[in-house]
Amino acid sequence: MGVETNKAAAQGRILVTGAAGFIGFHLCAQLLKQGVWVVGFDNLNDYYDVELKRARLAILQEDERFVFVKGDLAEKQAVEAVFRKYRPQIVVNLAAQAGVRYSITNPEAYIFSNVVGFFNILEACRHACDLSGQRVEHLLYASSSSVYGNQQKTPFSVADDVSKPISLYAATKKTDELMAYTYSHLYGIPTTGLRFFTVYGPYGRPDMAYFSFTQKMVRGETIKVFNNGDMKRDFTYVGDIVRGVTAMLDHPPQGEDPARVYNIGNNRPEDLLDFIETLEQCLMAEGVIDRPAHKEFLPMQPGDVYQTFADVSDLERDFGFKPTTSIRDGLGRFAKWYKNYYGCCGDGGMNG
Template identity: 55%
Template sequence: MGKTTFEKTVIITGIAGFIGFHLTKRLLRENPNLQIVGIDNMNDYYDVALKEYRLNELSKYKNFRFVRGDVADKDTIMRLFDNYNLQTVVHLAAQAGVRYSITNPDVYISSNVIGFHNLLEACRHSCDNGHSGVTHFVYASSSSVYGLNRRAPFTTVERTDSPVSLYAATKKADELMAHAYSQLYNIPTTGLRFFTVYGPAGRPDMAYFDFTNKFVAGETVRIFNHGHCLRDFTYINDVVESIVRIMSCPPQRVTDTKGISKPPYSIYNVGAGSPVSLLEFVETLQEELIAASVLPSGFDFDAHKQSVPMQPGDMLATYADTSDLERQIGFKPSTSLRDGLRNFAQWYADYYKKN
């Protein structure tokens, strides 16, 4: 993977989250002249100790600043933009989780809709008083926006107006708001539809991490849709490489041959492009957990799994067409499922041995 150099100030929201942590660490390691300002509310949706571990890793870098705050608090966001001369914004903060949105809808509106709007407003006003302002707003969308779409692989030109969860609906709302602000205020925005991101220091609510915790505790895991759901599992390093490259490629306003102006707005899929059944995924995970001595060699997988029907809000399959992204940045995610799960298993063994 090539090195991309930045010499400006970047704000990354959701800095203590899974993707935010790995992205920030990569940028700090490669760009000593780059100042990164990170914001996170450190909520307890999952183990806060893991978020603190990520922050401790980032605090080793002198060019990193952390602000504890909520993107849904407009005053906090506006002050943050006033205090720093920001050029690039990478907005990763959001309330994640499909099933959680069924029982806790309010937090999704607060974080994913109001918080997103606050960031757009801050970008809009970053040019006030003669300031150069934000030159690129990159944000996290999700493969969940494809909803009931059954045409595979998913392309960014497909309709995305049939969400099956509130989480997906909020992410689609983000894309629409970004388009409006790009059109009205000429803010270059790029949305990235992530497909099932996994890897070391990931989210404990994700299946691979949750299954691992349950296996270690001797509990039974539920495999939804009897293991027949297909997911486009994307390794975290491939996701970070995609974000780093896209950060330096802001979209431009263009006018077509008919004189119609199109805003500086773009959407890309970020996925491996090779869906795997949930059952195959869990079997590979089990093998790598045994190899990393997280599980004993004689671990009885069949005794610790339960096949259950499809859950409300779940999608049967996710499958990314990443051709647009590949043309734009010259990169395609390529980490194999086994290599990615091996790296996770080794990290898990080391992290919980120390903690």
């Protein structure tokens, strides 16, 4: 048994949707270390390499306190069945269709997963007592820094106007925040929205830039650098994300406002070209590549934003926490994982 550091561990199970996903996997792994019983829910879709999702899942399933349920959030009966059987007291909804660019070509996936799926979670939380006799004490859910759109004011604060999203992905995440607010106020469900800022790290998503850059570098291919490299991102290490989420679990919003939203970001934007250079250095240090990447500089893509920059003062005030992992440390850990997982590296990690 791990050491219990969350009250939730003693009270009952936590439901984590998207458990085979990048952030979901790392959160579940940390909760299991803390002695928490976790119910993981995921549809294992093929948006990216399913084998990577299965590899994450296999690690979690080594712990007897982890239960996995394969299902789709967009199927109401499947969601209700999980609530009825496992009676979660805390729900962390991380399942979503991710990716700004994919939302341009596959918009329906975002409506089903991010809107209909989250609606089903809210309804299950609303009717939890009827389904299982157990009230949901806290619902935490993934939002995104994408909701800030192309605003010029920095850093991005949760008090800023986010009524002008520039991608369907961002629009669905803002929709989730609005629905959560409504359900909180109508039905007394404490909800916490988590605006994640460009999360990276081991077992990450292959569609993310740092991961796809790595695969292309391994294969000796040219990487595409958009807006001619003139972009800034508040890259946030996944371990910091998990620390922030676990700090919130036992602290649902209270008082007159049962719905809160927080930024979780590194609070320090990095120039894209500096980020790529650090990635190259970390990969070369691990022997994953032996030279810097060939680069093709291109204009900005539709739906992309120039910069992201998280104001985390609310996070510090309410939880005494802010991300601390440097880009060099975080990318160094990713490079070590990549070398180990793919056995580096003749196929670029495509058959890991």
